[in-house]
Amino acid sequence: MIDVDIAVIGSGSGNGLVTHELADRRFAIIEGGDVFGGTCLNVGCIPTKMYVHVAEVATMVREGGRLGVDATLDRVRFTDVRDRVFAGRIDQIAAAGEAYRRDDTSLELLRGHARFTGPRTLRVDLRDGGTEEVRAGQIVIATGSHASIPEEIAAVAEREDITLHTSDTVMRLPERPERMLVVGGGFIAAEMAHIFSAFGTRVTISARGGELLRHLDDELVEVFTTRAREQWDVRTSTTVTDLRRGGGDVLRRDAGASKEGITATLSDGSDVEVDVVLVATGRAPSTSGLGLDVAGVDVHDDGRVVVDAHGRTTVDGVWSLGDASSPFQLKHVANHEARAVAHNLAHPDDPRVFDHDAVPAAVFTHPQIASVGMTEAEAVTAGVDVVTKVQKYGDTAYGWAMEDTTSVCKVVADRRTGRLVGGHLIGPEASTLIQPLIQMMAFDQPVSQMVRGQYWIHPALTEVVENALLGLDLNPVEDQIESPPRA
Numbered sequence: 001m002i003d004v005d006i007a008v009i010g011s012g013s014g015n016g017l018v019t020h021e022l023a024d025r026r027f028a029i030i031e032g033g034d035v036f037g038g039t040c041l042n043v044g045c046i047p048t049k050m051y052v053h054v055a056e057v058a059t060m061v062r063e064g065g066r067l068g069v070d071a072t073l074d075r076v077r078f079t080d081v082r083d084r085v086f087a088g089r090i091d092q093i094a095a096a097g098e099a100y101r102r103d104d105t106s107l108e109l110l111r112g113h114a115r116f117t118g119p120r121t122l123r124v125d126l127r128d129g130g131t132e133e134v135r136a137g138q139i140v141i142a143t144g145s146h147a148s149i150p151e152e153i154a155a156v157a158e159r160e161d162i163t164l165h166t167s168d169t170v171m172r173l174p175e176r177p178e179r180m181l182v183v184g185g186g187f188i189a190a191e192m193a194h195i196f197s198a199f200g201t202r203v204t205i206s207a208r209g210g211e212l213l214r215h216l217d218d219e220l221v222e223v224f225t226t227r228a229r230e231q232w233d234v235r236t237s238t239t240v241t242d243l244r245r246g247g248g249d250v251l252r253r254d255a256g257a258s259k260e261g262i263t264a265t266l267s268d269g270s271d272v273e274v275d276v277v278l279v280a281t282g283r284a285p286s287t288s289g290l291g292l293d294v295a296g297v298d299v300h301d302d303g304r305v306v307v308d309a310h311g312r313t314t315v316d317g318v319w320s321l322g323d324a325s326s327p328f329q330l331k332h333v334a335n336h337e338a339r340a341v342a343h344n345l346a347h348p349d350d351p352r353v354f355d356h357d358a359v360p361a362a363v364f365t366h367p368q369i370a371s372v373g374m375t376e377a378e379a380v381t382a383g384v385d386v387v388t389k390v391q392k393y394g395d396t397a398y399g400w401a402m403e404d405t406t407s408v409c410k411v412v413a414d415r416r417t418g419r420l421v422g423g424h425l426i427g428p429e430a431s432t433l434i435q436p437l438i439q440m441m442a443f444d445q446p447v448s449q450m451v452r453g454q455y456w457i458h459p460a461l462t463e464v465v466e467n468a469l470l471g472l473d474l475n476p477v478e479d480q481i482e483s484p485p486r487a
């Protein structure tokens with residue numbers, strides 16, 4: 001039996017709980033996965049964006065002719081990229097992070113799967129055999145989420161002995177597939193389609209809905225779905241009804257040996273021949289098998305742990321953060337929640353809340369997308385006196401330089417308060433350009449102050465954002481009313 005002050009289940013964002021403020025507490029960190037450090041580092045944000053950067057370079061070469069730069073792309077050396085990303089960097093960082101914790105005599109690092117045996121006790125099935133009991137004053141559930149594969153697809157794949165890939169495995173394929181079916185129309189589908197098609201793979205997307213990235217503002221959905229159809233074979237309003245072995249030259253499960261291929265039948269009756277099937281149909285919180293019922297920790301219908309605004313679960317002394325409990329499956333949100341829980345463990349009498357207002361997100365696809373706050377439709381439903389402006393990149397000086405014809409920045413504001421309620425960009429550098437809009441919303445800055453209270457560098461691409469804000473038909477400043485206080 002190990003006795004500690006704080007036991008953390010999960011080494012992703014949970015690893016960040018060991019702060020200076022909690023230096024006098026004895027921790028146990030329990031990690032059951034193959035690698036230390038969680039999703040973002042090992043199979044999520046970081047490796048995907050390292051691949052995305054390569055995809056951007058390859059795309060720039062391909063598109064250079066439009067600007068008078070004739071260049072040809074010989075090939076993307078997939079295995080070299082893969083080895084640089086994983087062997088050269090990610091795997092080393094994960095191993096170093098694990099070694100750092102293992103060498104730290106002030107904490108216990110346990111490698112194994114944890115489950116509750118009581119409100120403050122855990123049993124850990126150790127990866128190298130045996131079990132360990134842990135008793136803790138406080139327990140933090142930071143177990144994240146995992147790819148969820150629809151049962152009907154899993155069943156046909158099993159019948160045919162076809163390996164389905166997820167984002168966990170697809171970046172480590174033994175070689176670049178010639179043809180890939182991406183199932184799903186969300187974040188991962190859009191990013192992986194960009195990566196693999198830029199690398200030279202023919203990508204087909206099967207999406208259940210009528211459009212891709214449906215959570216976005218309608219204007220962006222339309223632009224993106226159109227651009228996606230230009231780049232990939234996009235089959236909207238379809239599901240996968242069958243998978244069979246056979247379908248041309250293929251990359252098979254166990255080697256990279258080119259064998260027989262896969263034929264996927266879609267619900268519209270069409271067949272698609274591919275080498276690899278990537279399932280990107282959402283991620284489920286990793287909370288089953290944790291014995292939460294034994295501890296008395298409540299969960300939502302979708303499996304997320306129920307937490308209050310401070311990260312407390314329904315059991316005293318048990319906390320949760322990140323994908324295991326959050327309505328947002330985003331690393332910057334998980335990090336924010338980890339900072340709040342670390343503070344709350346150190347200062348129980350002065351707790352901090354999870355701030356889920358104006359949470360931004362970016363999709364690193366082609367074109368890039370970033371969004372914060374409400375869509376226009378959400379703002380209308382919320383009763384905002386909506387005013388919008390859609391600013392084309394192509395109507396600004398740097399947009400001329402890029403000969404851009406499709407990228408836009410759309411801002412959604414409340415006419416009466418003069419405040420922004422949403423900002424949405426699709427185009428180059430969207431994830432960077434959006435930051436002033438995030439800032440305005442976070443600090444409740446009026447549009448008038450933001451747009452004319454500072455310089456905007458000419459002729460930088462930020463003029464797209466400046467012009468979008470300038471184009472909003474807001475009430476005159478003297479007529480603007482107070483914005484409602486933030487929760």
Ligand SMILES: Cc1cc2nc3c(=O)[nH]c(=O)nc-3n(C[C@H](O)[C@H](O)[C@H](O)COP(=O)(O)OP(=O)(O)OC[C@H]3O[C@@H](n4cnc5c(N)ncnc54)[C@H](O)[C@@H]3O)c2cc1C
Nearest residue numbers: 010012013032033038039044045114144322323329330331
């Ligand atoms: C392909 C992909 C790309 C992404 N890109 C982005 C991006 O660009 N930007 C962004 O903001 N977000 C991105 N995300 C989302 C982001 O990765 C997650 O929101 C974030 O990593 C969640 O962190 P977490 O700490 O909650 O969970 P995790 O990092 O998943 O950590 C949970 C850990 O708990 C361990 N664990 C689970 N159950 C147990 C148990 N019972 N016992 C012991 N250990 C256990 C797991 O092995 C894991 O290591 C991406 C996700 C994916 C899959």
Ligand SMILES: NC(=O)c1ccc[n+]([C@@H]2O[C@H](COP(=O)([O-])OP(=O)(O)OC[C@H]3O[C@@H](n4cnc5c(N)ncnc54)[C@H](O)[C@@H]3O)[C@@H](O)[C@H]2O)c1
Nearest residue numbers: 150184185186187188189208280281282283329362363364
């Ligand atoms: N850049 C980023 O910040 C980033 C990148 C990747 C992932 N993520 C996070 O990870 C989460 C998971 O990503 P994701 O792309 O797997 O999920 P998602 O929720 O973004 O998209 C899931 C897609 O699968 C479809 N789908 C769901 N069930 C289906 C079924 N049974 N059959 C067919 N289609 C089905 C949905 O309609 C949707 O199009 C994201 O929601 C996001 O929060 C973030």
